Amino acid sequence: MFQITAQSDFSINPLLINHDLKQKLEEEVAKTLILALAEAREIKPKKQQINRTNFLKKAEDFYFSNLKSNITTQDLCKELKVSQRTLEYIFKDYYQMSPKKYFQHLRLNALHQELQQKYQQGNLREIAEKFGFYHRGRLARDYHKLFGELPSETLRG
Numbered sequence: 001m002f003q004i005t006a007q008s009d010f011s012i013n014p015l016l017i018n019h020d021l022k023q024k025l026e027e028e029v030a031k032t033l034i035l036a037l038a039e040a041r042e043i044k045p046k047k048q049q050i051n052r053t054n055f056l057k058k059a060e061d062f063y064f065s066n067l068k069s070n071i072t073t074q075d076l077c078k079e080l081k082v083s084q085r086t087l088e089y090i091f092k093d094y095y096q097m098s099p100k101k102y103f104q105h106l107r108l109n110a111l112h113q114e115l116q117q118k119y120q121q122g123n124l125r126e127i128a129e130k131f132g133f134y135h136r137g138r139l140a141r142d143y144h145k146l147f148g149e150l151p152s153e154t155l156r157g
Contacts, residue, residue: 052090055080059087063103067110070132073099107131108146115154124155 062079063071076099077084091099111131115124125136128151133139143151 052094055082055090056094059091059099060106063106067107068131071103104142105146107133108143111143111151112147112154115151116157124152127155 058080059076062076073084073087077087080087087099091097091102095102097105111128111133114127114131128134128136128139140150143149143154147154
């Protein structure tokens with residue numbers, strides 16, 4: 001690396017040699033550190049990039065094809081081959097809600113459309129259960145919050 005030679009002349013101050021040595025050593029350490037950091041940056045594996053638009057389209061297709069099923073977030077994660085945390089981040093970014101809440105909104109909208117059909121046969125309980133709503137009180141609360149009326153009011157039309 002570097003070499004310091006001392007002369008036999010006693011006029012050289014040993015503190016100056018130590019100061020020069022310290023300065024050269026600091027420069028060498030700094031240079032080595034900068035090179036190591038630069039190499040480490042290049043070595044890091046790049047994260048897999050997710051095309052969010054395509055990802056959300058696949059998630060929606062999966063949800064729409066399973067509207068009448070009890071789909072969990074884990075089911076969607078398996079289908080899309082993604083972690084639950086990633087799935088939740090993407091849904092929060094785009095829809096400001098969790099995947100579970102989004103699926104519930106899709107099912108509520110499908111139920112709403114079904115209840116608006118004039119030719120609808122059957123009672124409200126049967127229609128709601130067809131879309132996976134078994135708790136009538138929770139359904140009434142969530143439906144009213146989203147549409148401003150009760151499911152029975154929509155059915156009576």
